[in-house]
Amino acid sequence: MTVPVLSVRDVTVRYAGLTALDDVSFTVAPHTVHALIGPNGAGKSTCFNVLSGLARPASGMVRLGGTDLTRLAPHRIAALGVARTFQNIVTTAGTVADNLMLGRHLHARAGFLASALSLPRAVREEREHLSHARRIAELTDLEAYFDSPVGLLSYGDRKRVELARALCLEPRVLLLDEPVAGMNAAERARTAEVIGRIRAELDVSVLLVEHDMGLVMRLADEVTVLDFGRRIAHGTPDEVRRDPEVLRAYLGTPQEGAA
Template sequence: MALVTILECHDLRLGFAGVKAIDGVSFSVGRRELFAIIGPNGAGKTSIFNVLSGVYRPQSGRVVFDGTDIAGKRPHAIAAQGMARTFQNVELFANLTVLDNLMLGRHNHIRYGPLSAIAWLGRARREELASRAAIETIVDFLELEQWRRLPVGLLPYGVQKRVELGRALAMEPKLLLLDEPVGGMNREETEDMARFILDIRDELDIPILLVEHDMGLVMDLADRVLVVDFGRPIATGAPAEIQHDPDVIRAYLGEVQPT
């Protein structure tokens, strides 16, 4: 059966001062799939994310998201089409509460102007109440109730990462890009995040594109895996296939291990 895709990338290429950050990368993500990109440090994983989200414009190649070519579009336009992203480092407003940070993810759903907001009538009232209801659903889903009114700067790191995930979910995305979602977490926090990631795919029906260094997590969660090295794709397949691919072993360990 053919894969029904939400994202298709064709022969992406990107370079900086002669250095090839992305060198002929092609892959697709299914509409109910958790697809992972792995590779050594400097392999080009985050550069791929930056192209997909509009931070970088590729020198060549196509990015088709939900049937539309988005290569070269600005980040806000791509976000408005339904692509949400988290980052390696927590990018939250430390002095704002959990609820306030989550509400910021609703910006694409706000259609009323400042006068309507002041009057608190009509569209402004309806949209605000709808956004608050959506945020409360996310609070319950990510088990953030006990921290909902606390400034995020006072929260444990693992909870902050969960809030950032919630802010991305608040956009009601068609595709979720997770850039090292468990980086810097302890084992308990990692297990919690893994559970939420699976729930997002399975319960919310949101496809996920994941970049992560935790190989145990990737092999447990991903449906398919793309391996890149020095910007080049070297293998794509199911986790079990990737683990035994000699090119993948060579990229990570420097040699092919005997079987």
């Protein structure tokens, strides 16, 4: 059997008596796109916060391969191979290249002094990091803007800058939090192509939260559905779209959904 790259087991999160996640379990298989969906308030963002170390569960466990991530700090989780984007764009001033190079910081080995003095090994490392960033820019359709200020890019392009920066960390698991939110139809289609390309060309698994069901059904290999913090369904896109509990959560009662 295929060993999951990411395993979430019986995770419960409570905030001041409110249960945000209730005994949630799912696994992400290697080299797949796994979607985490559900109505607003279902617990999707809380789940992402647990996976990236921004929230601690009251119980349960998260494992990346054989490593327990449950109590680790965000920077340690990132170093182990989990990278994340956010619903709202988080980019810095400067060029696309500047932003992507920030994603290489965990792979820096030369040290501050060597870089400040432009020692040969630091110069060589900087060149290698820049080359890797360019390859990621090409993969994410940003090569034409590599030296352009991020502030001049369109909304959709800036969202892809954040995605590309996360990829520059060379993650084993890429967490995409609503990657096409706020985009127009052309931008959504382009980003969907990029996500498909990432799955095909990189050694990375993708876990995405997304409200665009067309994109989810087109890209996902497996889907986990949350509602009020509980897992109510899991399976292939076709299985999930026919599940009575999913119809109830999104559309009301199963009978109303069928109608």
